[in-house]
């Protein structure tokens with residue numbers, strides 16, 4: 737990329753309070769293909785996309801601890817995996833709108849969206865936070881504590897499919913209000929099916945990266961892209977939900993259980 741060092745860009749990002757993705761900073765696609773070159777992820781605005789900057793300047797209402805967590809996450813080499821902040825805010829508004837109390841996050845990473853959800857649910861609400869990598873999550877945990885909501889977060893370090901099965905076995909079908917699916921892409925359909933059982937009528941399943949940086953137009957033989965394409969076709973045809981595909985971040989599908 738241009739003559740800027742990564743550190744100088746990160747410092748500039750921190751100073752502006754507007755963030756850039758590592759994917760863009762490093763000028764390459766990173767692990768899990770999360771990058772923001774074609775789609776709309778806000779922290780991909782290293783070149784300062786003026787309209788995206790305008791959107792953030794005129795809509796982002798970020799809790800101060802969330803801002804700190806976002807800035808800390810940008811120091812991590814995998815930070816391109818972080819959810820777009822304006823997308824997290826949209827989902828928090830949906831959580832409030834449907835008065836969600838029990839929610840699930842599949843794929844926590846440093847927990848930016850986990851914290852957003854924990855702040856949006858009531859005092860007696862719970863976030864079941866699923867990940868297999870405690871190292872990532874540990875980056876975010878001090879911020880959950882600082883925001884005073886760590887008691888609302890139930891962290892499950894094991895394959896998410898196991899956690900969802902345990903919830904079903906414990907009789908928790910139809911007892912969740914909102915789920916965010918943002919982990920391994922090949923298992924999207926599996927997670928979606930289990931979550932349809934776990935959420936109540938009127939509950940929402942949000943699925944991230946449905947545009948996969950535009951690769952859905954040219955999937956080739958890439959197994960992750962092919963599973964996203966197949967998954968998108970499935971949800972479009974699924975009569976069990978109403979749905980919308982939203983061009984925020986890397987694309988998020990919202991499925992509303994009928």
Ligand SMILES: C[S@@+](CC[C@H](N)C(=O)[O-])C[C@H]1O[C@@H](n2cnc3c(N)ncnc32)[C@H](O)[C@@H]1O
Nearest residue numbers: 817818819843844845849867868869895896919
């Ligand atoms: C894109 S990141 C999640 C970003 C996060 N939602 C946020 O708001 O910043 C994907 C995460 O899924 C986790 N993951 C990958 N495979 C998994 C699995 N089988 N079960 C649970 N988590 C998994 C990875 O460790 C990684 O932290």
Ligand SMILES: *[C@@H]1O[C@H](CO)[C@@H](O)[C@H](O)[C@H]1NC(C)=O
Nearest residue numbers: 895896897898920921922923
């Ligand atoms: C998909 O889920 C299965 C069942 O938990 C797990 O064994 C597998 O590792 C997951 N795939 C990926 C790519 O994480």
Ligand SMILES: *[C@@H]1O[C@H](CO)[C@@H](O)[C@H](O)[C@H]1NC(C)=O
Nearest residue numbers: 974975976977978979992994
């Ligand atoms: C939602 O789905 C139901 C059942 O298929 C359908 O009757 C209704 O028109 C849908 N609503 C929207 C807004 O698409």
